[in-house]
Amino acid sequence: MNRRLLLVSNSTLYGGGYLQHCQNNISQFFGKQVKRVLFVPYALHDQDAYTKTARDKLKSLGYEVDSVHEAADPVEAVRKAEAIFIGGGNTFRLLKALYDDNLVTEIKKRVLQDGVPYMGSSAGTNVATVSINTTNDMPIVYPPSFSAIGLVPFNINPHYLDTDPNSRHMGETREQRITQYHEELNTPCVLGLREGSMLLVEGNTVTLLGTTNARLFQRGKEPSEHVPGSDLSFLLTDAQ
Amino acid sequence: MNRRLLLVSNSTLYGGGYLQHCQNNISQFFGKQVKRVLFVPYALHDQDAYTKTARDKLKSLGYEVDSVHEAADPVEAVRKAEAIFIGGGNTFRLLKALYDDNLVTEIKKRVLQDGVPYMGSSAGTNVATVSINTTNDMPIVYPPSFSAIGLVPFNINPHYLDTDPNSRHMGETREQRITQYHEELNTPCVLGLREGSMLLVEGNTVTLLGTTNARLFQRGKEPSEHVPGSDLSFLLTDAQ
Numbered sequence: 001m002n003r004r005l006l007l008v009s010n011s012t013l014y015g016g017g018y019l020q021h022c023q024n025n026i027s028q029f030f031g032k033q034v035k036r037v038l039f040v041p042y043a044l045h046d047q048d049a050y051t052k053t054a055r056d057k058l059k060s061l062g063y064e065v066d067s068v069h070e071a072a073d074p075v076e077a078v079r080k081a082e083a084i085f086i087g088g089g090n091t092f093r094l095l096k097a098l099y100d101d102n103l104v105t106e107i108k109k110r111v112l113q114d115g116v117p118y119m120g121s122s123a124g125t126n127v128a129t130v131s132i133n134t135t136n137d138m139p140i141v142y143p144p145s146f147s148a149i150g151l152v153p154f155n156i157n158p159h160y161l162d163t164d165p166n167s168r169h170m171g172e173t174r175e176q177r178i179t180q181y182h183e184e185l186n187t188p189c190v191l192g193l194r195e196g197s198m199l200l201v202e203g204n205t206v207t208l209l210g211t212t213n214a215r216l217f218q219r220g221k222e223p224s225e226h227v228p229g230s231d232l233s234f235l236l237t238d239a240q
Numbered sequence: 241m242n243r244r245l246l247l248v249s250n251s252t253l254y255g256g257g258y259l260q261h262c263q264n265n266i267s268q269f270f271g272k273q274v275k276r277v278l279f280v281p282y283a284l285h286d287q288d289a290y291t292k293t294a295r296d297k298l299k300s301l302g303y304e305v306d307s308v309h310e311a312a313d314p315v316e317a318v319r320k321a322e323a324i325f326i327g328g329g330n331t332f333r334l335l336k337a338l339y340d341d342n343l344v345t346e347i348k349k350r351v352l353q354d355g356v357p358y359m360g361s362s363a364g365t366n367v368a369t370v371s372i373n374t375t376n377d378m379p380i381v382y383p384p385s386f387s388a389i390g391l392v393p394f395n396i397n398p399h400y401l402d403t404d405p406n407s408r409h410m411g412e413t414r415e416q417r418i419t420q421y422h423e424e425l426n427t428p429c430v431l432g433l434r435e436g437s438m439l440l441v442e443g444n445t446v447t448l449l450g451t452t453n454a455r456l457f458q459r460g461k462e463p464s465e466h467v468p469g470s471d472l473s474f475l476l477t478d479a480q
Contacts, residue, residue: 010410013410045423134380136411140423140424171399181380184381195409
């Protein structure tokens with residue numbers, strides 16, 4: 001399988017600009033062969049403004065951007081895409097729009113069969129996994145399913161947040177929420193990607209990149225910590 | 241309409257015990273006529289343990305607890321209930337179980353037609369509203385709909401949390417999430433109930449109780465703040 005994925009936890013890191021913290025990774029990921037990237041702005045309400053932001057940033061890295069929301073036929077746009085980038089925002093809104101436009105299966109085919117490079121950030125990373133069951137977002141719309149594109153056999157929790165020992169807020173911590181997910185049967189493992197980290201998947205190799213550790217939750221096991229540079233390829237086989 | 245609802249933001253307030261911060265409100269709400277309360281523990285995985293917690297607490301206030309998960313026929317248990325209490329936990333799990341057991345319509349009928357007192361906390365408050373579109377919970381299971389019991393014509397965001405100006409985390413703030421909800425068409429207003437606050441609904445009168453202000457979000461308007469004791473009855477008519 002010649003899949004190539006760059007799954008980024010967050011689009012913007014505190015104190016930096018849009019995609020600034022991962023711009024070198026993006027350049028390396030798309031390389032010099034890719035000229036045009038198909039952008040999917042469905043996770044935000046103002047798709048024109050969002051496309052401009054993504055277009056300006058990727059242009060500064062040497063890539064032209066076509067947005068799927070500007071295409072007469074979104075499925076055809078995916079069929080012709082050299083590379084795909086799905087941006088962050090609300091994961092429910094994003095997944096619903098992907099289903100509405102019949103893009104879930106099409107993107108999966110292009111990435112897994114044709115080797116089209118796929119980049120996602122935040123919600124765009126969530127929809128690349130098995131399901132959106134471990135998104136942090138508010139369920140503002142009802143998608144026809146929580147099953148996502150399934151480019152990898154595990155789930156990700158982007159913007160992973162450690163428990164604040166000084167907090168007086170009584171809502172569930174992030175770790176408690178993921179533990180609740182694993183109380184359900186047949187749930188895949190969940191990689192908590194802290195802001196600043198990202199996952200590079202090349203074929204059957206998975207590498208943690210960025211500047212922060214990731215926390216891995218496996219059903220019935222203690223969570224484990226993984227430092228940047230770690231080989232996490234076992235996630236592709238031991239996903240449950 | 242002789243509905244009576246006590247919708248609590250949170251089951252436990254920092255530094256206190258289970259339902260401690262609202263125990264006087266509970267006693268006043270159920271009063272001396274109610275002898276037995278039907279508890280719904282569906283939002284947590286360990287329903288036996290959860291029932292014991294609720295039973296012990298309500299017993300200390302003078303009420304016997306029957307749990308719907310111990311009933312041979314949950315629908316029949318709702319039909320016979322003198323009072324209903326739905327506890328907090330995961331809102332998706334709770335709503336799915338209510339649909340699985342055909343309780344959504346039955347509870348609505350009992351509360352709105354028969355005047356059976358309904359108490360909810362956290363997830364139990366979410367499911368009393370129009371929909372669970374403004375829950376904070378992780379979508380760990382897929383319910384057949386986000387539409388909820390609909391005992392009031394607006395939504396609630398329990399555990400409402402103010403934006404922390406010192407945070408370096410780049411995930412959306414609670415206010416941003418509710419604003420995203422209101423970018424969608426035909427969305428009802430959302431009352432952000434901070435921890436420590438609760439809503440008393442008696443017929444067509446709505447009163448904010450507890451110790452913290454509530455923040456009201458109406459589509460296309462600036463949010464507004466409301467102090468404990470406020471009459472919020474307009475929510476029943478101007479919900480959109």
